[in-house]
Amino acid sequence: MRTLKLGPDITLPLDEVIGQCVAILGIRGSGKSNSAGVIFEELLAARYPLSIIDTDGEYFGLKEKHEVLVVGDGENVDVELDAEAASGVAEVSLREGVPVVVDVSGMLSEDRDAFVLEYLSTLWALAGRLRKPYMIGIEECHEFIPQSVRTALKDVVARIALRGRKRGLGTVIISQRSAKVDKDVLTQAGMLFLHRVVHEADMRVYGELLPWRKPEVKEAVAGLGLGECIFLAGQDVRKVQVRKRSTFHGGFTPAFQPVETPKLLQVREEILAAIQRAYEGEDGPPEAERPASRPNRARSQVLRLRTARDEAEGTRAQGGGVAVSHALITEEDDPEMCASVSGPPALRARGNGGQLPEEVLRQKERLVRRLSRRPLHERRMMAFLASREPRAYTTTELAAWIDCAEAALISEPPMDLIELGLLHRERLARGTTYQIRLRPFVSEAFEGFLDELGSDGLHSLVKHMRRALTGLTS
Ligand SMILES: Nc1ncnc2c1ncn2[C@@H]1O[C@H](COP(=O)(O)OP(=O)(O)OP(=O)(O)O)[C@@H](O)[C@H]1O
Ligand SMILES: [Mg+2]
Known part of the structure; x- marks a missing residue:
């Protein structure tokens, strides 16, 4: 049976992860994103499809070893998209099993929430029909499922975390603010990776989650080093060391030396084309299968893929000269470039550039x-x-x-x-x-x-x- 090797003393059967709600908690810099990254690396190696809601642009490095599509708005996206395209991408990801990093690091919080709501609502609705194993990672989840505030976004995230199993949906929720995450979700999580915390409020949450007496909790948690955590799944409770990510971790703590830009895999054209088709409505799912929230989109709205050649012209952010991005630009965005590119038409990324006057x-x-x-x-x-x-x-x-x-x-x-x-x-x-x-x-x-x-x-x-x-x- 396929297993996930997360560290020298922790290996999990893949079956146990399907439909699971996994919570990764701990203070800043305790190793949460690294642990989540290791889980995603292992899932990707097992060809397990997933989406990661990436609030800090930390997960694009998975492309060093795995074919992952990075979309949204951030420094390292392959395709720049706004909320209107979220539904189409979610559909392709779930239907075709395409792993996606949804980089929302460059979005204003309102746009970000609209994007994530649309994306997750689509996954939820479609998973009800497809019922395929699929994992959803959510960074900074206290922002999406805060304790004692109710929003449409929180409803859908909590629904997936608490009731996703029957639809094949699992979640990996990550937060540095244990005390601010919705308690219902945390207490229902079937698997926990509890990294170091120091604040009393967070320690109290750990006390509620761990089957130990308070002084024992305090002692065990205070002694945790980088990448160490208390692993908890049913009766299994123990201290473990998670290995370091083998792909580039965008959230690494900067050392006093230059950073080497990782070499990243290109996303296949078919995947990009599939997203475009879903977005434009061609070959898309039958009308009845589409989530009701999906808006109509005008086919005339056409963008072009940015090619590696454009990268070389230095029109976009990406250090190290590695040809990775197929970001989308509007014709208004850069008339000269659009005129010279003959790639396939792609999605329309609205907002940003599309609304700027030509003279500007x-x-x-x-x-x-x-x-x-x-x-x-x-x-x-x-x-x-x-x-x-x-x-x-x-x-x-x-x-x-x-x-x-x-x-x-x-x-x-x-x-x-x-x-x-x-x-x-x-x-x-x-x-x-x-x-x-x-x-x-x-x-x-x-x-x-x-x-x-x-x-x-x-x-x-x-x-x-x-x-x-x-x-x-x-
Ligand atoms: N298991 C590990 N082995 C070696 N290095 C690790 C390990 N876990 C984390 N690190 C390193 O420690 C630093 C902080 O880790 P990470 O980014 O995962 O922390 P975090 O808890 O997610 O922090 P934040 O709350 O700021 O997002 C990174 O440079 C990371 O590479
Ligand atoms: Mg982190």
Whole structure:
């Protein structure tokens, strides 16, 4: 029988995981996402289909070893989508068994919740008919199933976690705020990985979940190291060490050295085409099988796939020059690029770029072209800082991150970028620091358009700029 090897002292039969609600709890940095990542790696190796609601853009690295589609809005998505496309992707994932990471890290909370609601409602409705084994991972689940607040989103997440088994749906819920997660769901979880906690409120929750006396709970939990946890499933209660993820963990704790960009697998064209068909209604499921919430979509709304060649032109964020993304762009997004790409038509990603006036996009292109002519070390600085905004970095840190001699950063400071207001420099006791300030910079550069753009437009434009800048290193 297939087993999941999660660590030296923990191996689970795959059968025991089907339809299971697995909860992974612990404080920040205790190893929750790593443990979840290990479970997903093992499920993927067993060809078990799944979706992961990824709030921090941490799971794209699964593509190092597994064919996984990354959709949503974040730095590393293959296909950029908004809530209108959520249902179509969920359908393809469940029907065709395509593993999907739903990266919601770049969405505003309202858009994020709309996306996740649509996505999970579709999975729930369709699973009732298909009844196939399928796992749903949910990061930061206290935001979706908070204790003592009722929302439509909470209803669907709780329903899947509590009643998904009969439909084949299992869940892996992850949270650093044990005390804020809905108690009904936590107490019903059939399998728990309890990493270290320190706060009294979280310790109390552990006390309710573990069949031990309070002092024993406290002692056992306080002594847990990185990646160690108390594993609890029925009568089986023991301390275990989960192994480290074998694929790139996007949520790793930064060390003082440059990060190697992982080599990622490409998503097959058929999968992208299947999503497009589902989205457009061609070959889709019979009308009767479609969830009622699915909106009608206009076939005339056509986008084009962004190709590896566009990546090389540096129009989008992705360090290391690895051709991974097939993100979608609207024709308004970049008229020049659309004219030159002859890939298959794909989904329409609405919002963001689609709503920006053409004149604004042209000005953005001009600005990006100017910035792309800056020396390499400045482009690397912009790319790195744009991906890390709002954090400020000293020249020593920057030199290590962008793989550049610190002496060059000190002897040739990016004066033009500072004068433009794009970079902010400060001399502190720990050294000279740099920080990128995208919003004020964009507001100033597009001052004449601010009324027309409104705050949503400005937000979208800042996101465009961030993407363009993080792609400046190629
Ligand atoms: N079992 C493990 N073995 C080795 N390293 C680990 C292990 N678990 C976690 N780590 C490392 O510890 C760091 C923090 O782990 P992780 O991101 O999983 O924590 P987390 O609990 O999810 O934190 P957060 O609440 O901030 O999301 C990462 O760099 C990760 O690679
Ligand atoms: Mg985490």
